[in-house]
Every structure is written in C-alpha cells, then in structure tokens.
Amino acid sequence: MNLQVLLIDSYDSFTFNLVTLFRDLSVHPEITVVPSAHLTPAYVSSHLFPALLAKFDVIVIGPGPGTPLQEDPDMGGIPHIWHAIDKYSTGSYRWVPPVVFGVCLGFQWILLRHGHPVVRLPRPRHGLISILDVTEEGKHDLFAGLDGKEIECVRYHSLYVQYDNKFAGNEDIVPLAWSLDENEEGEKVLMAARHKVRPYWAVQYHPESVCSKYGAEILENVFRISEEHTRLRRQWINRVLEQDHLPLLKASILERQDDLESYLRDRQHRCKVLHKWPHQSAKRLEARDQQANLATPTLFQYIIDLPENVNVSKVVTELCEQVFEISGVFSLLESAAAPGSWSYMGFNENIPHRFTYYIPDPFLTEISTLQPQAWTVDSIDDVWELLASVMDVNISQVIQVGCGPNNTDTRISFDQMKEIVKKSRENGYDAWPSFFGGLIGYVSYEAGVVAGLNVHVDQESPAEVPDIDMSFYTRSIAVNHKTRRVFIHTFEDQNFVTIYRSWILRVAECMEMLPEVRRAKGYPPKERGSAPLAKFSDKKVPGEIRLPDKDEYLTKIDRAKEYLASGDSYELCVTDQTVIIEKGSLHDGSGDSNISFKEMRSDWAFYKRMKATNPAPYSCFFRSKKSALIGMSPERFLRWDNNLGECELRPIKGTVKRTSKTTLEEAIAKLKTPKEQAENLMIVDLIRHDVSQYCENVEVTQLMGVEIYKTVYQLVSVIEGRNMRPGVTGADILRGTLPPGSMTGAPKKRSVEILQALEGHRRRGIYSGVSGYWDIMGHGDWSVVIRSAYSVGGQGTDVERIWRIGAGGAITALSDREEEWEEMKAKLEGALRTFQDV
DSSP states (O other): OOOEEEEEEOSOSSHHHHHHHHHTSTTOOEEEEEEGGGSOHHHHTSTTHHHHHHHOSEEEEOOOSSOTTSOOGGGTTHHHHHHHHHHHHSTTTOOOOOEEEEETHHHHHHHHHTTOOEEEEEEEEEEEEEEEEEOHHHHTTTTTTOTTOOOEEEEEEEEEEOOOOSSTTGGGEEEEEEESSOOTTSOOOEEEEEESSSSEEEESSBTTSTTOOSHHHHHHHHHHHTHHHHHHHHHHHHHHHHSSSSHHHHHHHHHTHHHHHHHHHHHSOOOOOOOOOHHHHHHHHHHHHHHHOOSSOEEEEEEEEOOTTOOHHHHHHHHHHHHHHHHOSEEEEEOOSTTOOEEEEEEOSSSOEEEEEOTTOSEEEEESSSOOEEEEOSSHHHHHHHHHHHTOOOOOEEEETTOSGGGOOEEEEHHHHHHHHHHHHHTTOOOSOSOSSEEEEEEOHHHHHHHHHOOOOOOSSOOSSOSEEEEEESEEEEEETTTTEEEEEEEEOGGGHHHHHHHHHHHHHHHHHOHHHHHHTTOOOOTTOSOGGGOOOOOOOSEEEEOOOHHHHHHHHHHHHHHHHTTSOSEEEEEEEEEEEEOSOOOOSSOOSSOOHHHHHHHHHHHHHHHHHSOOTEEEEEEOSSEEEEEEEOOEEEEEETTTTEEEEOOEEEEEEOOTTOOHHHHHHHHTSHHHHHHHHHHHHHHHHHHHTTEEEEEEEEEEEEEEOSSEEEEEEEEEEEEEOTTOOHHHHHHHHOSOGGGTEESHHHHHHHHHHHTTTOOOTTTTSEEEEEETTSEEEEEEOOSEEEEESOTTSSSOEEEEEEEEEEEOTTOOHHHHHHHHHHHHHHHHTTTTTO
C-alpha cells in the first residue's frame, strides 16, 4: 500500500508545485489536497477526525498567506489540529501520531505550538534566495547525503521564528539549518527543524520552488527516516481495529470511514473541466441550423504564397482594409514583432455571431443574423460551458481549393487535416496555422477573477463593456510572417459551395491587388488607390488626457508594502488607469445602429499608429458595437494545442525603459538584480502551480531571459505544460488559470482580494484580462491585455467617447516607490503615444 499523504492547502499559489515534488519521489505517495478552510474547528474536534488520522500516514501543512498569530478563515482548523493530535496521543487513546511535515506557514505553526515566538522580519524575504547553513544534526537527518553541497533555498516569508531553547518545553525542537544571511538585528534565521521525539519536520523556505535545490532529496530523507515509525503506526492501527482494548477509538474509526470518504470527496481540490451544456446546446444548435445549416459543415482552404521581398506586416494591414469592403467588421490578432510569427483575421458577413456576458447578470446574450437570444446562466461556469458547446463544430471534410492537378480541388477528412497539422508540430515545424475559425475576443480581469478564483467582484460601478465578448468566425485568413504563406479558410454547409468558394476567390483577387504585393512583384499600383478604411486624416480631435495622480499611486504602493510586511502577500501588482476623453461626433450620418464607418475608421487609424510606434508580438484589433480594443501586448498568457496535449505561458515581470542612452548590457544589469528576479520568480512558481493542476509535466524552459521591445527591455520566462490530464482541454486551463498571475501577484487569491481594496473597488475592465482565439481545430492563443487601450461610450452620437489605458507594476518588499512610479509611466508611454497630438 502506497503512503497516504494529506496536504492541507491554505490557499497558497505554490501548493501544487509541492504536490508535484511529492509525486516524483521514489515512494510514489498518494496525495489528497484539502483546502484548510474545509478543516473547520468543529470538524477537527469531532469524532470524524480520528478516522482521518487513521487514513493518512503523513500530514503536510502547506504554505499560505497570513500569520499563525491570529485567527484567519483561510487557515480553517489548522490551529486546532495540534490540540487534536495531542489529545489522541495521550490519555486513554495513546495514539501513535502520523508523520507531520510543515512548509513556511506550516513551519511557523509547528514551532509556535512548541513555545517559540513568531515575529516580523525587519525586511520580508519574498522570492529571494539564501544559502543554508546545515547543523551537525541536520547533516545526519533532513539533509543527509548533501554534505559539502551548497543548498540554495527560495524564501517567501515576512515572519520568522525566534528560536529560543532557554525555557522549559522549548528544548523539544532541534535546529537542522539556518540561513547564512543574518537579519538586520544580527540574528541568523532558522530554516529547518524537527521535533526531538515525535516524527515532525518543517522548513521555513519553499523546497518546491524552481530555484530551490535538493527539494526531492530532502523529502526522500523524511520518508526514509520515518519509515520504521510509519510501519509501527500501521501495525498499531490494525491492532486497534482487530482488538477491543481501545473500543472508543475503534468505533470512531470504523463507524466514520464512510463519512470520511464522503467528506474528502466533497472537499478535496479538483480542477474544473468543461463539458457541453446539454440542456441548452440543443436549442443553440437548432438556431444555428436555421441560420446556416451548420450541423456538418465543410472546411474550405486556399493557400497563396507571397513574393519573397514583400513586407508581410504591410500586407496584413492592406488585406484587412481591402477585405473589410466585402466582409465588413473584422477582428485581427497580429504578430507585429518577434517572437510571434502568425497573424489571424476573422471575418463575417453582416453581424458577427457574438456572445456577450456581464458580471453578475444571469444570462449570456447571443447575437446573430437572427434576433438576439439570452441564455439563462446560474454562474460564470455556465457561460464557459455554453462557449464550449459553441466550439463543438462537427466538420465533415476539408476541401483544399485548387491544390490538385490542373488546379482541381482535393478532399480529405477533418481528422486527416488534424493529423497533418499535429505531425508537422511534432517535428518542430510551424508550417500550418493555429486558427482555422472559431472564437475571437476577450475576457475581462473581473471575469477571470470570478471564473478562476471564485472571488466575489465587489465593484462600486457597473461594467462599461461586456466582461466576456467573443465573436464566432466562420471565415478567416492566416498569414505566416516567416514563410510568407497565406491561408484562406471558411467553413460552411456544402450546399453553399459556390457561394463560399466565391468568397475565397474574391479574397484571393483582393490580395493580387494589394499595393504592397504589386510593389513586390514590380507592378505599378492600381489607379483605384487605397481602400476607404485606409483614408483617415490625423487631424486633431477635441479632447483631454487624464493621467493617474502620483500621490494616490504612491499611497497605494505604501499600503501594498504594509500587506507584504504582515505576510498577507508576497507580491502585489498595483495598477491605475489613464483616461482619454475624445469629444465630438464620429457618426457618419447613415442611421446605422450597428458600428458607424467613421468609428471603425478612427479606431483602425489608432491601431495603425500604435503598431508603428510600439509594435509587439501579440497585437490585437477587436471592434464591437459597444467598444473597441487596440493593443500591443508583449506578453503571451496561454497558448495550447489539444492534439499534442501541450500548453505554453510566457509571463513578463521586470521592466527597464529603453532609451537611446540605455545599452542592452545596462538593461541586463538592472534586470538581474535580486528585486527584479524575485518579481519574476514569484510569478513563475505561481504559474507552475496553476498549470500542474492540468498537466502531468510542467517545465520552465526559459528562466528570466531578457527580451528587447520597441520601448522597454523585459525579463521573460517560459513555462511549458505537457501531457494534459484526462478530459482536460486548453479551454479548461484558460478558465482555471485566470486572471493572469503577472497582473495579480502571489498568492493569487489573497492578492486579488487585497488589490480590490487598494484600487478602490474600481473595475480594471478589459485591462489585465486576456484577448485571443479559441480554434475549432483544438488550438488557442491568448495574450495579457497590457500596453493596450479600449474605448467605451460615444456610439454613433455626439456624446464624448472614453478610452482607457491601464498600467502598473509588481510591488515587492524591495520596491522603491519613485522607481515604481517611473516604471508605470514607461509602460503607459507606448500606448499613450497613440493618442497624443491627436
């Protein structure tokens, strides 16, 4: 029988890194994770608790925010567990206790319980690395086999244990390791300890961090040393169950076993997995069938190769402008800079098939060429389930237009097409697009908070734009910037082959007429000139720009650092918003109640200006009736491939403004400081925790690499997840890892709650949410909405229209308030430049 481990999670953002570390051990323990709030004081003191003690060989008290010095709802019954263990280990029960291992907060609980005070560090140690000074006892105990090795440990704590063995009872704790760096009062800080008699071990640092060394070896030592104790304990429990010398304990264990299994089933942590929404999807499909008979559509594909000397970025811009004339409003996800290599455009005739949702409304609105429908939802989980059912498109075949001999069409099954794309990716080629059609849109920060963390959004004002806004595109264009190959796709019912083949050929004809394509081929431009969407003067528009108030921002930083010092968070991403008020009419006089052409043209001009001044790999242009989103995000949040069972995240933390006077070497020197690296490391460990709940293998393939962008240098890490767990898709990972950790801090749940108060319960809206696509072929790619602007109000009228640009930075214990203010302004500058002088 494998070792049974109960891991008590105090809502930390590193817990599942600890789970991974345990699962990789040679003893292969079975691990049950239960949030600490579910181990209520009433439960711990009930007759159910002995059954829990009998079931588990090891209890791990994991890390978490807060302090063991005061009651906290997130800590549940942890303070009462020691009392219960003592109760059953003495008196008539004479219980043989389980092995206990504490990490960080768990370390503090154990030592506080044994008489050692817990106090504040003069300066918190969050995301910082120390070298362990192992004691002689430690060399033969927790750190056996590591003699002579430099043991680096990552620390996330603002409180520490003042080890004191002068008083009666305190001598039960044996120090095993100290930190070599002394605190400001000249004391070494205790980093590891054990109980002299009982099988209790604990460490103040985080052995599961990506930058901690020898974590697995240390846990192996715990199990090795306690192996004989665990064997004797199991024998003792078996004797209790077989004999009658402890009848009360025997009855408590046997009679409560079923209750315990039910209790754990209901309370242990499980990641959410999306399913189709059966009670609603039938109605949705019926409506879709009436509109376009999409039950078994055919995917049409047409491929065009661009000339060698063409400027692909210009082609993307001109293509959007030309195809807009035949297909109307579009969405664009563009790789305007490295490391991106693909651009995707989604088109629909007339009104796109759109889904919008506002928190906390009880319905999701579906807009199509038929009349709008409102699907009743009980929670945001139902919204995601419905979107999953929308993506359940049963494509019958793929017709590759003009790919056969003499320009004839070829036909393959959809599964064959999937396999072709999969094999290409397995061999390391990026030859096929990742978007063949599907959903394009955004998820607001608040929607991510509710979906990913189940945290109530207590905002002082209603949402200005939908919290979820996605359009379903059946027509798309994909452009590979490296190979200069263009893919034109549409999927429709085969009864409409002539109509949709015609659309593909019209797009192909548009491409031949693009000014940049004709220039590359050596042809003069057509007399027709630029498309109407391209014609927009940069004349000044009446308006004003309202920047964040410096004193208010600095006050938020000071308050954030108080939370860090008290142990409530390790890192807080404090933000603020700049408001641009654009006055005057953009109405084109046509009486169109949808999107005025003038608005579309104005927004497109802003996008092109932003791309020219601040290009980025994850650029976006998204236009709906109620808002516009234009962005130059440098940060990929999540890319997935369901067919390969893989995902990738690229968090950015650490920024240096790029000027003509700043060299790369100087930027690297600034970004490799402990403060900047701690910012990045905390988010890397947080993301590893998030992804480990969905993927069997998680690897950091780039740790704190420096990347160069138009206006800043950035510290970027790359985390890859492989072997998605059974039933998991990329959309599950998207929902479960929101909001982006780089925009919250760590631990994520507590940090979000703190940030709501710090930021005055004002909505962030689209800013610091995510935008991207969810593809019918099983792919997805979403970026963090930063270095971006979104508009609200002013639709087709003379009233003013408001643009919002968010910016902020991660506050740690090492942050300098003036430097943080300057960093926020540097991030704001790229997007703000789009609107200045206009």
